[in-house]
Amino acid sequence: MRILMLGWEFPPFFAGGVGVVCSELSKALARRGEEIVFVMPSGPLQATSGTKHLNKFLIADKDFNEFTEIHESVAKSIKLNITIKTIESLLNPYITFDEYQKKYSAVKRFMGKEIGFMEKEGGELYGKNLIEEVYRFAIRAISIGEKENFDVIHAHDWTTFPAGIVLKKLTGKPLIVHIHITEFDKSGGQHANPEIYKIEREGMVEADTVIAVSNAVKERCMHNYYIDSGKIVVIHNASTPMISTEYAKKADVEGRPKIVLFAGRVTLQKGPDYFVEAARLVLQKNKNVLFVMAGTGDMLNRMIEKAADYGMADKFIFTGFYDRKDAERLFGMADVFVMPSVSEPFGITPLEAQYKKVPTIISRQTGVSEILKHCLKVNFWDINALAGKILEVLEYAPLKEELKEKGFQEVQNITWDRPAMECIKIYNKYYKPADKTDKKNKTKKSKKA
Amino acid sequence: MPSVCFYFQVHQPYRLRNYSIFDIGNRSDYFDDAKNYQITRKVADKCYLAANAVIYDLIKKHKGEFRVSYSITGVALEQFEKYAPEVIESFRRLADTGCVEFVNETYYHSLSYLYSKAEFKEQITMHRKKIEQLFKQTPVVFRNTELIFSDEIARFIESLGFKAVLIEGADSILDWRSPHFVYHVPNTKVALLLRSYKLSDDISFRFSNKDWNEYPLTADKFTKWVSAVNGNGVVINLFMDYETFGEHQWQATGIFEFLKTLPESILKNKDNNFLTVSEVVEKYPPISELNIPNFISWADMERDLSAWLGNRMQINAAETLYKMEMQVKRTKDRQLLEDWRRLTTSDHYYYMCTKWFSDGDVHKYFNPYESPYEGFISFMNVLNDMRTRILTSKKEEEMAKKTVSKQSPKSTAKLPETKTKEAPVEKSFFLQDGRILRTLKDLKDTLETMDDSIFYHHVSLDRNDFANWVRDVFKLPDLAVKIANAGNQAETKKAISNYLSK
Numbered sequence: 001m002r003i004l005m006l007g008w009e010f011p012p013f014f015a016g017g018v019g020v021v022c023s024e025l026s027k028a029l030a031r032r033g034e035e036i037v038f039v040m041p042s043g044p045l046q047a048t049s050g051t052k053h054l055n056k057f058l059i060a061d062k063d064f065n066e067f068t069e070i071h072e073s074v075a076k077s078i079k080l081n082i083t084i085k086t087i088e089s090l091l092n093p094y095i096t097f098d099e100y101q102k103k104y105s106a107v108k109r110f111m112g113k114e115i116g117f118m119e120k121e122g123g124e125l126y127g128k129n130l131i132e133e134v135y136r137f138a139i140r141a142i143s144i145g146e147k148e149n150f151d152v153i154h155a156h157d158w159t160t161f162p163a164g165i166v167l168k169k170l171t172g173k174p175l176i177v178h179i180h181i182t183e184f185d186k187s188g189g190q191h192a193n194p195e196i197y198k199i200e201r202e203g204m205v206e207a208d209t210v211i212a213v214s215n216a217v218k219e220r221c222m223h224n225y226y227i228d229s230g231k232i233v234v235i236h237n238a239s240t241p242m243i244s245t246e247y248a249k250k251a252d253v254e255g256r257p258k259i260v261l262f263a264g265r266v267t268l269q270k271g272p273d274y275f276v277e278a279a280r281l282v283l284q285k286n287k288n289v290l291f292v293m294a295g296t297g298d299m300l301n302r303m304i305e306k307a308a309d310y311g312m313a314d315k316f317i318f319t320g321f322y323d324r325k326d327a328e329r330l331f332g333m334a335d336v337f338v339m340p341s342v343s344e345p346f347g348i349t350p351l352e353a354q355y356k357k358v359p360t361i362i363s364r365q366t367g368v369s370e371i372l373k374h375c376l377k378v379n380f381w382d383i384n385a386l387a388g389k390i391l392e393v394l395e396y397a398p399l400k401e402e403l404k405e406k407g408f409q410e411v412q413n414i415t416w417d418r419p420a421m422e423c424i425k426i427y428n429k430y431y432k433p434a435d436k437t438d439k440k441n442k443t444k445k446s447k448k449a
Numbered sequence: 450m451p452s453v454c455f456y457f458q459v460h461q462p463y464r465l466r467n468y469s470i471f472d473i474g475n476r477s478d479y480f481d482d483a484k485n486y487q488i489t490r491k492v493a494d495k496c497y498l499a500a501n502a503v504i505y506d507l508i509k510k511h512k513g514e515f516r517v518s519y520s521i522t523g524v525a526l527e528q529f530e531k532y533a534p535e536v537i538e539s540f541r542r543l544a545d546t547g548c549v550e551f552v553n554e555t556y557y558h559s560l561s562y563l564y565s566k567a568e569f570k571e572q573i574t575m576h577r578k579k580i581e582q583l584f585k586q587t588p589v590v591f592r593n594t595e596l597i598f599s600d601e602i603a604r605f606i607e608s609l610g611f612k613a614v615l616i617e618g619a620d621s622i623l624d625w626r627s628p629h630f631v632y633h634v635p636n637t638k639v640a641l642l643l644r645s646y647k648l649s650d651d652i653s654f655r656f657s658n659k660d661w662n663e664y665p666l667t668a669d670k671f672t673k674w675v676s677a678v679n680g681n682g683v684v685i686n687l688f689m690d691y692e693t694f695g696e697h698q699w700q701a702t703g704i705f706e707f708l709k710t711l712p713e714s715i716l717k718n719k720d721n722n723f724l725t726v727s728e729v730v731e732k733y734p735p736i737s738e739l740n741i742p743n744f745i746s747w748a749d750m751e752r753d754l755s756a757w758l759g760n761r762m763q764i765n766a767a768e769t770l771y772k773m774e775m776q777v778k779r780t781k782d783r784q785l786l787e788d789w790r791r792l793t794t795s796d797h798y799y800y801m802c803t804k805w806f807s808d809g810d811v812h813k814y815f816n817p818y819e820s821p822y823e824g825f826i827s828f829m830n831v832l833n834d835m836r837t838r839i840l841t842s843k844k845e846e847e848m849a850k851k852t853v854s855k856q857s858p859k860s861t862a863k864l865p866e867t868k869t870k871e872a873p874v875e876k877s878f879f880l881q882d883g884r885i886l887r888t889l890k891d892l893k894d895t896l897e898t899m900d901d902s903i904f905y906h907h908v909s910l911d912r913n914d915f916a917n918w919v920r921d922v923f924k925l926p927d928l929a930v931k932i933a934n935a936g937n938q939a940e941t942k943k944a945i946s947n948y949l950s951k
Contacts (some may be wrong), residue, residue, distance in 0.1 A: 281471075376822055376823070385469070391470045396829055400830075402821075403822060406803050
């Protein structure tokens with residue numbers, strides 16, 4: 001079976017957790033013998049570890065046309081049957097209108113001056129605003145639809161939905177939309193941008209099956225988007241094995257301050273203020289604790305001020321933006337990891353924390369809490385409970401040890417093979433293996449293997 | 450002619466509330482009265498009262514031929530008295546038929562044998578008194594919490610005067626033998642009644658399992674299995690939680706109908722009969738010996754201690770609790786002691802079990818916690834609060850001094866020769882078994898092999914002969930305090946070794 005995946009990120013070109021999800025799911029599907037064509041928009045200013053390389057590639061590419069195949073090396077290096085195609089765009093999963101406008105003008109300034117190919121025959125390379133961009137992505141995806149062979153369309157989140165819908169109408173292939181996050185989650189459940197809401201809902205309505213990453217997201221699709229529950233399948237994410245690096249092992253010096261870690265975007269959705277409030281309560285009981293808030297976001301400055309207001313400036317470390325390597329080191333240091341999210345459709349970081357043998361406290365308002373058992377859970381607003389749990393993990397060594405060990409065992413068993421199999425189950429509902437050439441391809445491959 | 454011996458376990462723990470680290474020092478109402486009331490009430494209605502009514506009718510109907518045994522823990526009885534007094538009455542009515550026997554266990558359904566023999570003995574006595582008071586019977590048969598058992602327990606139980614003990618018919622101890630006979634541990638007279646786990650679990654676990662190839666289980670089918678034992682066994686011990694009836698197996702499964710019809714079906718065959726536990730012992734003498742070197746129990750698939758003491762949280766919780774025993778008792782604070790004892794109940798440790806947590810199964814039964822970790826947290830926070838209560842208790846301080854220093858002499862300069870010093874003959878230590886100790890080294894060496902019965906003859910709540918001897922004869926008040934605070938042989942020995950190697 002050949003699956004056309006519409007996503008926005010693919011490591012090493014990623015900006016957030018959903019990129020990891022897309023890539024891991026694709027890899028797991030490929031391991032099961034499925035063929036994946038991965039289409040993603042990629043913009044030069046995205047915060048990716050491959051930014052420089054990508055910039056160079058895109059700008060230097062004289063043949064840049066409708067879409068470009070890039071980084072086959074990536075596909076080759078993982079030796080899986082994934083073809084990656086990128087489409088020039090500025091899409092980013094967490095982007096807002098304002099941010100897009102900033103980015104757009106930055107790109108225009110930068111690229112227009114230097115290279116001058118912003119304006120090409122047939123219109124602009126980048127859309128003027130986010131919505132326009134999403135539709136441009138859709139238009140560009142059409143050419144993929146014309147050139148590529150595939151059996152199923154699997155689109156990840158709203159930015160890819162118009163493209164998915166267009167391709168479905170064009171080819172008659174089944175459309176599966178995968179909901180990692182909705183507009184409501186980004187605003188802590190309060191409101192949604194009406195235009196984005198419209199696109200989200202359209203995608204879910206047009207889709208043959210809607211995949212939700214948690215029961216909480218499924219509820220949202222039902223109650224906020226009026227999607228029939230029978231059409232929604234919950235497929236929880238899994239954890240990415242992390243290589244256990246010994247270098248990050250903390251020096252266990254007697255009396256060393258204990259480290260409590262928050263890692264994620266410092267935005268309303270992630271509940272950083274509850275972390276700071278809890279820290280205050282913790283410090284009233286135990287002074288020998290350090291709080292690390294890793295990540296950036298629109299609430300970061302307020303959090304820094306708040307910590308200072310409470311007179312805890314010396315007990316807080318704000319790291320700002322961190323990359324994968326930093327993350328490894330942070331988890332290596334931490335005595336306990338806290339994710340007090342207000343609303344988290346899934347939330348993959350606790351899985352990583354448990355992989356790094358860090359005891360984990362998460363809010364019950366996260367999708368991941370539906371599958372994790374060997375961690376502690378609180379309601380995000382209950383700062384007393386959160387502070388209590390932090391103190392208790394630091395206080396009771398057997399608790400910490402048990403959480404570390406059992407938590408590690410637990411995430412090792414949450415592999416990507418399970419979601420991949422569940423996706424295949426869905427594909428198989430629509431896939432009619434009438435295409436003989438496809439079958440031939442398959443048999444060839446299995447012989448090779 | 451197999452006899453059928455029904456034995457039911459009745460137990461409800463005092464569940465703790467979610468007790469946070471911020472509660473320490475601020476509140477000492479550890480137990481969730483509302484939840485305990487709710488659960489006791491619910492199980493009383495669904496199970497205890499309903500099942501008692503059925504059993505009563507069966508006894509009347511079969512004119513004394515149907516007989517059963519019960520063990521009802523002290524904490525369950527207390528909660529009935531408080532929350533469902535009619536349950537007590539219905540058990541009394543059963544007791545009055547003369548066809549019901551009560552079995553002795555630890556009042557708090559505790560693991561105390563494993564940590565403190567002194568406490569174990571006291572809890573057994575408490576439970577016996579409670580049974581005598583409520584049901585006018587003096588139990589002669591013992592069952593340890595969750596059928597935890599070993600050779601060593603057999604000897605201890607025999608020294609307490611019991612005739613028989615109920616244990617698990619575990620494959621690990623039986624090998625090729627049948628559980629349908631009475632056995633005994635080498636060199637003891639105490640009889641062992643072995644649970645037939647196959648036939649017991651057919652009722653308590655599999656009864657309503659539609660995937661079971663014997664489903665549905667009928668009285669006639671079960672009787673056939675019972676009669677099949679004829680010729681290669683004398684007694685079929687059906688030991689199970691009483692909650693099987695109406696709670697583990699809901700009323701809708703037909704479990705009560707099964708219970709109502711089973712006796713008649715079994716008694717149809719004139720060779721079959723029902724016996725209570727002590728009647729089994731009288732009728733069938735032990736046929737051979739069983740060696741039980743390791744602890745066994747009736748829990749889970751492992752049938753060992755791992756359900757309660759299988760991970761470091763559980764072990765840490767139990768060790769911390771029993772380390773506080775002496776201090777708690779010295780405060781003479783009745784409420785504190787009662788709180789401490791309620792924490793000896795095995796259920797608290799069971800809730801902390803991570804073994805099967807991922808699969809989510811039986812350990813969930815009335816488990817008040819979201820996870821084993823929460824169970825551990827509340828328990829440890831409560832222990833920490835109790836510690837603050839001990840520290841603020843003046844009595845404890847006084848007692849700690851008093852146990853050892855009633856007339857402790859002023860000149861306490863430690864002479865090096867005390868390490869090897871021999872006590873004068875008239876001041877030698879006379880052990881209960883007749884052995885005589887002259888030096889600290891003697892004491893240390895003897896402790897290694899000292900039986901619990903002897904150790905606890907010399908050590909009790911308000912007396913420690915070893916500590917007094919060390920204080921008075923060797924003039925070592927510091928070491929005496931350490932010995933007085935040690936709860937068992939190993940700790941006592943450690944204290945002496947530490948001193949000797951100084």
